[in-house]
Amino acid sequence: MNRFFAFVKKEFYHILRDRRTLLILFGLPFVQVLLFGFALTNEIKNARIAILxxxxxxxxxxxxxxxxxxxYFRLEQQLDSYKAIEPAFRKGKVKMVVVFPARFTAAVAHDQRAQIQLLADASEQNTAISLTNYATNIIQSYSAELNPAGMNPPMQLDVQSRMVFNPELKGAFVFVPGVMAMVLLLVSALMTSVTIAREKETGTMEVLMVSPLTQIQILFGKVLPYLLLSFLNGCMIIVLGIHLLGIPLNGSLALLLAETLLFIFLALSIGILISTIADTQLVAMFASLLIMLMPTIFLSGFIFPVESMPKPLQIISNIIPAKYFIAIVKGIMIKGVGLQYLWKETLVLAGMSTLINAVSLRNLKTRLG
Structure with missing residues (x-):
């Protein structure tokens, strides 16, 4: 029995000396509790709206x-005409527009009835429904306070809601861009990191490094097949979304394919970076899943609105690549916008790719030097 306890004690020491094991045991639950506690909520807060x-x-x-x-709301923009509503939505910042028509007060005074219009961006289906419900309740509560007891006829404020970009409230409009981002990011980063880590684990990477090929040629030679296969994967998702799920393609197909290729290149770059840090395929796999999966689901705006999260998580969401790609896909396919509206997101993805590749090459030279 003493031998058994000595063996268990040895295993404890082995676990405590392995930082990666401790990170998985204690770091992963800590991160999950924070994400599920703060990000996993359907309540909408501080949604950006415009007022006409x-x-x-x-x-x-x-x-x-x-x-x-x-x-629930914060003012993003004051509009001066109906013509300004569509550009406000296409910029992607405004989630809802509240319209008070001319002679609103006159209608309340003379007819005891007036209308308020709510226009919501339904490219995010659940958010649009929640925002219109919140606003309707607030307006109806104000209307009830204006009615003294026994007033006949009672004064009424009619709220007319209209869903923009997705009038039928199809769930596919929300999930296809998010699934596309998650699949491309996970598959590209995971396969690349595991492939290069396998070369390092078996010792063949050092052999490649002394070949006539340069480091850049070796790295991009390893990832080029995955770039092409992932691009075909992205094309398949687009075709299925359009022809099977009924998502429109209101923008440029060429721009959508170019943005998809840029995002895949970024995902492959992340895989290269992980492979320069990880020593084994197992570590590379865990790192890819940990770094890619949970942030993409919780912090990209795929399922839960970023505006409702605590400020620290909102700041962290700015480094999540899927956040920008989802906005690009929705902008091109659903809103029909071009590069003049999406240049910031495109520039962020391009900048991330450049920075990550530079860090990866530096790490690789350091480890093999």
């Missing part, structure tokens, strides 16, 4: 004040 107030009355100002003080 053509009445500029006391009633419209009070309703706007109640909307903005509720905690």
């Amino acid at each position: 107030d053509l009445d500029h009355s006391q009633h419209s100002r009070q309703i706007i004040s109640r909307l903005l003080s509720s905690g």
Whole structure:
């Protein structure tokens, strides 16, 4: 029995000396609790909205004040005409537009009935439904307070909701761009990191490094097949989304394919970076899944709105590549916008690719030097 306890004690020492094992045992649950506790919520907070107030009355100002003080909304833009609504949506920042028509107050005073229009960006289906419900409840609550007891007929504020870009509220409009980003990122990064880690684990990477090929040629020679195969994978997802799930392609197909190729190149670059750090295929696999899977699901806006997360998680979400690619896919396919609206997201993806490749080459030279 003493031998058994000595063996168990030895195993404890072995685990405590292995930092990677400790990271998986304690770091992974810690990260999951934080993400599930703060990011896993369907409650919408601080959603960016625009206001088109053509009445500029006391009633419209009070309703706007109640909307903005509720905690659900924050004012992103004041519009001056109906023509400004569509460009506001296409920029991708505004989730909902509240429209107060001209003579809104006059209709309340003379007809005891007035209309308020809510236009929501339904490319994010659940968010659009929640925002219109929140706004409708706030407006109806204000309407009820204006009705004194026994008032006949009672004053009514009718709320008309319209879903922009996705009037039928199809769930595929939300999930296909997110699944496309997650699949391409996971497959590309995972396969690349494991492949190069296998070369290092078997010792053949050092043999390749002394060949006439340069380091850049070796690395890109290893990832080029995965670049082409992942691109075919992305094309397949696009075709299935359009012809099977009924997602429109309102923008340029050439731009969509170019952006997909850029995102795949970034994912492969992340795989190269992981492979320069990981010594074995197992470590590379765990690192790829840990770094790619949970942040892509929770912090990219794929399922849960980024605006509702705590500020630290919102800051971290800015380094999640899938966040920008999902915005690009939705912008091209659903909103029909071009590079003039998506240049910032494109520039971020290109900058990430350049930086990660530079760090990867430096790490590789250091480890083999």
